[in-house]
Amino acid sequence: MTARDEVLARLRAARDAGGATPPDVPRGYRRTGAFAPGSAEVVARLDETLTDYRATVHRVADEDDVSEAVARVLEEAGATTFVAPPGLPARWVAAVTARVRPDEPPLSVAELDRVDAVVTGAAVAIADTGTFVLDALAPDQGRRAISLVPDHHVCVVRADAVVSSVPEALARLDPDGPLTFVSGPSATSDIELDRVEGVHGPRRLDVVLVGPM
């Protein structure tokens, strides 16, 4: 008997002994959140929850204003280089003076470690929890390593990507490619269960939030 056959046989016997009738799963929880996707209210709530977990939020009304905000953020951080995923909209970084390192061909881990920052978009953001999600298959977000190794992440979140709740976000996501849910900069609660920001992931997180103010 292979391990596979044996484990499955054990589990079938156990399942039958303990009960094999699937229950009806009660789904009384809310599948839509308090605010409409993309609304001024949902964007304002996202601003609050992101800030609560120590991301720095920069509000701009229009996509034309993104590049100035990104430029200012990188300059303030003293970043002289940044990595860009292959499909990062050029208009988001038009005003940036730091030198771009395109991830095309892919940069090595050692190269990524020498880059000061990374600029990406986001697939969706969740206002209830202060989360944005990176989809590695999306051209403006790129493979996972580029938003992990550099110590400073600048993420551009457009209002049309902002939803209230976790269920609304998951419904918009395709799990086929790798996804990374990010809620604030890297942190730990491992010392006396107090939250401390800044461990292995990017220690600095700026979010440029584009939408109604």
Add this chain to the structure above:
Amino acid sequence: MTTDLGNGRMTTDLGMPTVASDPHHHLRGTEPFPVAAHRALADTQLRQNLGHATRTIRAKRAGVVGEVDDWEELRRAGEGVKADVMARLPELLEQLEASVTARGGVVHWARDAEEANRIVVDLVRETGSDEVVKVKSMATQETGLNEALGAAGIAALETDLAELIVQLSDDTPSHFLVPAIHRNRSEIRDIFLREMPDVDPALTDEPRRLAMAARTHLRRKFLSATVGISGVNFAVADTGTISVVESEGNGRMCLTLPDTLITVMGVEKIVPTWSDLEVFLQLLPRSSTGERMNPYTSTWSGVTPGDGPQAFHLVLMDNGRSNVLASPDGRQALHCIRCSACLNVCPVYERTGGHAYGSIYPGPIGAVLSPQLTGIDGPDDVNASLPYASSLCGACFDACPVRIDIPHLLVQQRAAAVEAHGRPTAQDVAMRAAATAMASPRRFSLAERALRLGRLLGRSGRIRSVPGPGASAWFGARDMPAPPTETFREWWARRDRT
């Protein structure tokens, strides 16, 4: 069939529910809970550390749970999804296997801890690497994977901060979420100063500085690692998606940068569909770290060309879970999502800490999971003492995000512990003696008078032990007031005369 050999040990027949193997004694300690708890209670530093940490986390959890107006509905959904998983577990696992395989992953099956360890060791050897980076995982703690890798000449580097603290101090974990919860900041600084070769000797005990020291210590290892090892929070059957929930980014490092990723999961960590995560990604972070969402959650499905490890292995492990699944009520213990909320609210855990439970699964859930995974070998099995590590106050049920009825399971496991009494213990002998004494008025009166001798033993007004069969077992966890100079019946008789 499994066959009871009469001493509580089972022989295993092929294909029937089977208890866990425990090659490195991570599911069963060496002494009964009361003995270990006595020692823990005497450690005032430990009680201070635990009291501080659990108070902090209880307040944080209460705050973020209070924000969610459909929390009870989410709990009921979490309970329902897990019950559904148990009823369809074999079919869901086959579906998961097919989904992962279709996306370029390789699925392995392990009957027990030894087999899981052997599979992982062989996979690491095939890569030619003698070092692996690890994301904190209860499943690989359970199997003793680090010991097995070490025996094969492979260094396993724990990368979660608390797990690193435990590994550096050659300690054992005492909490699911924060394995070093029993250490305070100054103890952690001392460990780092002693065990980290390149650490700044001016390191202070400021948590931020300690976290930075860990970052520096591990960074080079992350950037050069070729093999990563992880556990699983949730595995989605229909999409083959694996998720790991973490805070520090060490998980992302281990899951993203190596060429090979090996993931070990207990078979119960499965959910049927992608949308089921909408329930658990709300329940877990708020119950666990008391955050609206943990900093990082990674999900991946098989292998993605051009991104992350190009070789992905998933090890599906039974190790006693079939034994738990066979119990209609007991299988609820497999619903656990390892949030540790029940530990943080438990008045027993808060005072004794996790080590007293012996198993790497401590606290209320551990007290019902560990004895079911290992089975109870007989009256002297230390895991038979775990279900008594509770006042049955019910706080664990209220805190559990998937509504596991832990108090009910504790009572049920107490019954199982009693059933394991195939032969009389010292306490049984004492109880039988008491029954004999109480059976007739004459014998009871003799026994009462004998008790008066107890006054000689109880100088402090309490009796802490008496000689005689079974007495030491009885007094192991109790003392009693010294008896009065006169029994009630003597007083009654005297009163009648006057």
